[in-house]
Amino acid sequence: MGMHNQQRRAAKAKARRRRRAPAGHQGAGSAAHAAWPWTGAPPADPDRTEDDRIADDIADAVGSLAAGTPQTAAAPLQRLLDRGAPAALRVATCHQLSAMLEARIDDAWTRGWRPVDLHNLTGRNLNESAKLVVADAMAAQLAAFATATIAPAWAEQLRTMGASRWWRASDDFVTARSGTDGFERTVRSAVDVAALLAMLPTIERLDPLPGTARPQRPEPSDQVDPRILERVRRLLAQAESTPYEAEADTFTAAAQSLMARHSLDVAMLSVSADRPADQAGPVRLWVERPYEQEKIQLLHVVAEANRCRAVWTSDLGFATVIGHRPDLAAVEAIFTSLLLQATRAMVGEGRQVTSSGRSRTRSFRRSFLFSYATRIGERLQAATDSETASVLEEHDANPSGDTDASRALVRVLAKRSAEVDAVVDELFPQLVSKASSFTPDLYGWSAGQRAADAATLSGAKSTLAKPSS
Incomplete structure (x- = not known):
C-alpha cells in the first residue's frame, strides 16, 4: 500500500x-x-x-x-x-x-x-x-x-x-x-x-460536581429541627384543606410564628462561642407557567419577610433564594402553601369579560396575583416583626440578668442579613433590578386583596431580575 x-x-x-x-x-x-x-x-x-x-x-x-x-x-x-x-x-x-x-x-x-x-x-x-x-x-x-x-x-x-x-x-x-x-x-x-x-447556558453552581462532594458533619446550628418542620407542614396542610377562612388563618399564623421563632432560636445559638453560625446559602425554585412574574413577586415578599432574598432568572424560569437554613425552609413551605391558596382563589373567580363581552381574564389574574402578593407581604412582615419583638421582650424581661441578650440578637440578625447580601453579590455580580410595569385590572386587584386577607400565613446569557417591592 x-x-x-x-x-x-x-x-x-x-x-x-x-x-x-x-x-x-x-x-x-x-x-x-x-x-x-x-x-x-x-x-x-x-x-x-x-x-x-x-x-x-x-x-x-x-x-x-x-x-x-x-x-x-x-x-x-x-x-x-x-x-x-x-x-x-x-x-x-x-x-x-x-x-x-x-x-x-x-x-x-x-x-x-x-x-x-x-x-x-x-x-x-x-x-x-x-x-x-x-x-x-x-x-x-x-x-x-x-x-x-x-x-x-x-x-x-x-x-x-x-x-x-x-x-x-x-x-x-x-x-x-x-x-x-x-x-x-x-x-x-x-x-x-x-x-x-x-443549548444550556452556564448558571450559578449550587452544589459540588459529582465525584467531588465530601461528607460533612453539620453543626447543630446548621440544622432545621425536623420535628418543628413536620409540625409546620401539618399546620399548613390543615390550613389548605379547611373551607373556613378563620380556621385556615389560625393554622397558618401558627405555622408562620413557629418558623419565625425557630429561626430566631437558631440565630441565638451562634452567639455562643462553641456554636459556629450556619452560613447563608442558595436554593433554586422553579416557577411554572403562566403568570411567572406575578408568582415570583409572591416569592419575593415571602423571602423578604423571612430574611432571605430572591433572584429571578426570567428566561429560564427559576428563582434562586439566598438565606440561612431555617429561613429557607420557611420560604419553601410558606410560598408553596400560599401559591396553592392564591391559585385556588384566583381560579375560583372564574372567567372575566368586559361589558362588551371581550375577555379580560389574563389582566384580571395578573392583577389578582400582584395584589395578593403585595398584601401577603405586608401580613408576613408584620408577623415576623411581631415575633422578633416578642423574643426581644422575653430576653429583656429575663430575671437571670443577661441584659446583653437582646442586643446580641439584634447584632446577629444584622450579621446574618449582611451574609445574605454578600452571597447574592458573589453569585450575581451583574444583578439587574426590574420594576414591573402593567396597567392593573381594578377588579382583579380588589379580589387579590380580599384573597390575601383570607389566606393563611403558615402556610448563555441570563437576564437576572429581582422583582420589585
Whole structure:
C-alpha cells in the first residue's frame, strides 16, 4: 500500500472516530452541525460504515434543532427512524444516542445544572416522554460515581422524579426505554433532549460536581429541627384543606410564628462561642407557567419577610433564594402553601369579560396575583416583626440578668442579613433590578386583596431580575 493511500485511510478513520464521539456542549452553528452542511441523503463513501451514518444523522438532527431550524432535522431524523427495522441498526442507534446524552449530561453538571433543574427545564420545553429520557440519562451518568461523592440533595432529587437504573446491565438506557415506549417515540425524545442540552447556558453552581462532594458533619446550628418542620407542614396542610377562612388563618399564623421563632432560636445559638453560625446559602425554585412574574413577586415578599432574598432568572424560569437554613425552609413551605391558596382563589373567580363581552381574564389574574402578593407581604412582615419583638421582650424581661441578650440578637440578625447580601453579590455580580410595569385590572386587584386577607400565613446569557417591592 502506498504512503499516500495510508495517509488518506488514516485521515478518514480519524474523521469517523470524531463523528462517532459523543458531542459535548454545542450550540447553534457548532461543529457537530457543520459535519452535515447538506440536506437529504449523504453522498456515497465506501469507507463510511453504517455506524458512521447513524452518528452523522444524529449530529445533523440534533444540530439542526439546536440551531432553531427543525425543518432541516426532518430528513436525518427520518433516516434514524427508518433504521429501526433491522434490530442491529436499532440497537446501534439507541447506543449512540445514549452515549451522546450521557456526555451532554456530564457537560450540564459543569455548567451549574442539577438533576431537578434539568428535569424541570425538560418538562417546561418538551414533553413527558422527554422527561423520562432525561431522567434515565441522569441516572445512567451518575451511576458511575460513588454515592458518597455526590451531593446529598441530588439523590433526593432523583428519587423525587423516579430516576433510577431500572434497565439491565447489558442494555443502554435508550434501548431499554425504546422497549417500553416504542422505538420512534424514544428516538424522537432522545434527539429533542440532546438538542435542548446542547443549548444550556452556564448558571450559578449550587452544589459540588459529582465525584467531588465530601461528607460533612453539620453543626447543630446548621440544622432545621425536623420535628418543628413536620409540625409546620401539618399546620399548613390543615390550613389548605379547611373551607373556613378563620380556621385556615389560625393554622397558618401558627405555622408562620413557629418558623419565625425557630429561626430566631437558631440565630441565638451562634452567639455562643462553641456554636459556629450556619452560613447563608442558595436554593433554586422553579416557577411554572403562566403568570411567572406575578408568582415570583409572591416569592419575593415571602423571602423578604423571612430574611432571605430572591433572584429571578426570567428566561429560564427559576428563582434562586439566598438565606440561612431555617429561613429557607420557611420560604419553601410558606410560598408553596400560599401559591396553592392564591391559585385556588384566583381560579375560583372564574372567567372575566368586559361589558362588551371581550375577555379580560389574563389582566384580571395578573392583577389578582400582584395584589395578593403585595398584601401577603405586608401580613408576613408584620408577623415576623411581631415575633422578633416578642423574643426581644422575653430576653429583656429575663430575671437571670443577661441584659446583653437582646442586643446580641439584634447584632446577629444584622450579621446574618449582611451574609445574605454578600452571597447574592458573589453569585450575581451583574444583578439587574426590574420594576414591573402593567396597567392593573381594578377588579382583579380588589379580589387579590380580599384573597390575601383570607389566606393563611403558615402556610448563555441570563437576564437576572429581582422583582420589585
